Amino acid sequence: MENNYLVSARKYRPAAFESVVGQAHVTETLEHEVLTGRLAQALLFTGPRGVGKTTCARILARRINEVHTGEGLDYSLNIFELDGASNNTVDDIRQLIDQVRFAPQMGKYKVYIIDEVHMLSQAAFNAFLKTLEEPPAHAIFILATTEKHKVLPTILSRCQIFDFKRIGITDIADHLHWVAGKEGLVAEQEALHAIAEKADGSLRDSLSIFDRIAAFAQGGPLTYDLVRRNLQLVDRGLYVGLWNQIMAADRASVLTVIQDVLDEGFDLQRFLMGFAGYVRELLLAQHPATVALLDLPDSAKNALLDASHEVSAARAASALKRLVAADASYRSASNARWHVEVALLDLILDEQADEKKKPSSSVAQSASAKEPEPKLASIAEQDASRSSIEQEASPAAVIEVAVESEPITEPEPESALESMTEPEPESELRSEPESDLMPFAAESAALSSLLEPIPSSLPAAAVAPVAVVNTPNARVHRTAFSLKGLGGTDYLVADTTEPESTPEQAGDPTEASIPAAVVERQLRPFSQTALETAWLESAGALDDLPVVKAIVQQVQPVLEDESVVRVSLENELQEDYLNSVRDRILPFLRQALNNDSITVRTQVEAGSVNARLVYTPDERFAFLLEKNPHLDDFREQFQLDIE
Secondary structure, three states: OOOOOOOHHHHOOOOOHHHOOOOHHHHHHHHHHHHHOOOOOEEEEEOOOOOOHHHHHHHHHHHHHHHHOOOOOOOHHHEEEEEOOOOOOHHHHHHHHHHHOOOOOOOOOEEEEEEOHHHOOHHHHHHHHHHHHOOOOOEEEEEEEOOHHHOOHHHHOOOEEEEOOOOOHHHHHHHHHHHHHHHOOOEOHHHHHHHHHHHOOOHHHHHHHHHHHHHHHOOOOEOHHHHHHHHOOOOHHHHHHHHHHHHOOOHHHHHHHHHHHHHOOOOHHHHHHHHHHHHHHHHHOOOHHHHOOOOOOHHHHHHHHHHHOOOOHHHHHHHHHHHHHHHHOOOOOOOHHHHHHHHHHHHHHHHHHHHHHHHHHHHHHHHHHHOOOOOOOOHHHHHHHHHHHHHHOOOOOOEEEOEOOOOOOOOOOOOHHHHHOOOOOHHHHOOOOOOOOOOOOOOOHHHHOOOOOOOOOOOHHHOEEEEEEEOOOEEEEEOEEEEOOOOOOEEEEOOEEEEOOOHHHHOOHHHOOOOOOEEEEOEOOOOHHHHHHHHHHHHHHHOOOHHHHHHHHHOOEEEOOOOEEEEEEOOHHHHHHHHHOHHHHHHHHHHHHOEOOOEEEEEEOOOOHHHOOOOOHHHHHHHHHHHOOHHHHHHHHHOOOOO
C-alpha cells in the first residue's frame, strides 16, 4: 500500500511571502529588496527553530529568478541547499567555491542555501570568507542558523542579517484553526491555544502536535480536555481553585491539591511555574495597560479579569516573587514535595499577615489626624538662649542646654509624631563615617517640628552636657539637646569649627559661637549575631590588604557591653595589623549597626604561639627553605628579594 501522507508542516509549508506566519518584518523587507533590485550578495537568517528561516530562504531563491527572468518556470536547478552539519570541512567549502564560478543554465541567479551554518569549522569559515564577500554577480548566499553567536564575526560582517522572532500564541492558534478547516476538523479555541502555548513559539512544532492530537481524536472534535490529557497539561481550573484556597487560608485543601497533582503524574516544578504564570496573569490584569500582554482565549481572559478585582496588585506581586524564588531553589531541595508545600503555605502566611496589618494602619491614620503638631523654635531665639547660658557659666564650667518637648497625647498607641522621628537612612545623615556626630539636614521638617523655643533659664536636671574641644588653631563646640518623651533618642548639635579668637575676643564670653545644626546620634542596641555579620562584611573593604583581611575574617568578635567589642588575637603581629586598619573598620561597624558609641578592644591571648595565623615574609621563606634548600641558590642566582 502506497503511503502518500504528508505531515502538516510539509503539506502546508508557505509557498509565498504572504503565507508566512508572524514574520512580516522579514518578508516585507525581502519582497521590497527583490522588486527594487537592492538584494545583498549574502544574507543571514537567524532565529529559534521552526519559525520559517528555511521556508523564507526557498521562497526568496525562487522569487529572485521569477522577478528578473519570468514566472512559470522551474528554477529548482538554480537552488542549492547544503547542510552545514555534514558539509563543514575545508574540502566541502572548496568544492562549493568551484561550483560558484559557473553561471546558471536558466534564470539570472544561482542561490546557495547553507542551513545550520554555525556548524562549519573555523577553517571552513576562513576558506569561505573571500567568496562570501565578493561572489560572482550571479551568485547569492543565504545562511540560516539558530545560534548566531557561534558564527564568526568576520562572517556576520559580510552578511545582511535578518532576525526571525518567536511566533505569538495567537498567530499560531489562528493558523492551526485554518489548518483544521482545511483538514475538515472541528477544534475548540481553548484546545488550539493550548497547542500553541505548548509549541513555545515554533509553528513547525505546533503543526506536529496538531497532527498527533488529530490522530488521537480519530476524526472527532479537538476539545480542550482531549488536548490536556494527551499533552499532560495541568488544568487551568486547578490554578484558579488553588489561588482561591490560598486567599481563604485553607491549608488542608492546598495540601490536597499537591497530592492530586502527584497522583496525575505531573512534574511538581512545572506545576509550580504554571501556578506562578497564573499569578503573573492576575498581576497583569490589574491595569488596562498590561491587559494587552495577556495572550489568552477570550473566555479565559474574561474570567481572569473578574478574578483580578478580588486581589490587590501588591499581593499578587508578593506571591509571584515567592513562587519565582521557590522555583529557583527547587533543584537544590532534598524533598521536592515538601519544598512546594512550604512555598504555597508561605503564601497563606503572607495573606494572614496582610490582614493583621490593616487594623493597625487604620489606627495609625486616626492617631495622626488627632495628634497636635509641635512648634518649631526659631534660630534667633535658640542663639539668644545659648548666649545667655554661656554668659552665666564660668570658663571651666560645662555648658548645658536642653529642649523640652510638649507632652504627647495619650492613649493612641501610634502617632504621627513617632513616625516623624524615625531616623533617616545612614547614608543620608552621615557625611563622614569617622565622625561621632552626624550632620542633620536643615530641610528636615520632621526633626525641626520637635523643637520648642529655649527658655532663658533652665533647671539643671533638664539639660545635657556640651563638650568644648580646644585645638591649636580652632575652637570646636559640641552641643547636645535632649528631647524627652520621644523614645530616648538623643539629638546632638553638629561640631562647628571657627578660627582661634583674638585676645580681645577671648575675654568676652558673649562672643562664643553656638552651632545651630542639629543631628541625630545613633545609639541603637545590637546583638552578637549582628555584630559577627557586620564584622565579616567589614573585611570586604580590605581587599587591598589581603593579610589583614584574612585576620579580620578569622578572628571572632565578642560583644562585652552594649557598645564594647573585644577581639582576641594570637600574637602581637596580628594586633599591629588590626590596629593599622582600626580607622577603617570602626566607622563601618558604627554605620552597619547604627551605633556611634562602638569601640573595639584588642587583646593577645597567651600560650597560642604555635597557632599563628600570620607570618612575616622572612618566616615564610625560612619555612620553605627547610623543605627545599635549593631555594636559596635560586634566590641568589636571580637576585630576588624577600618582600
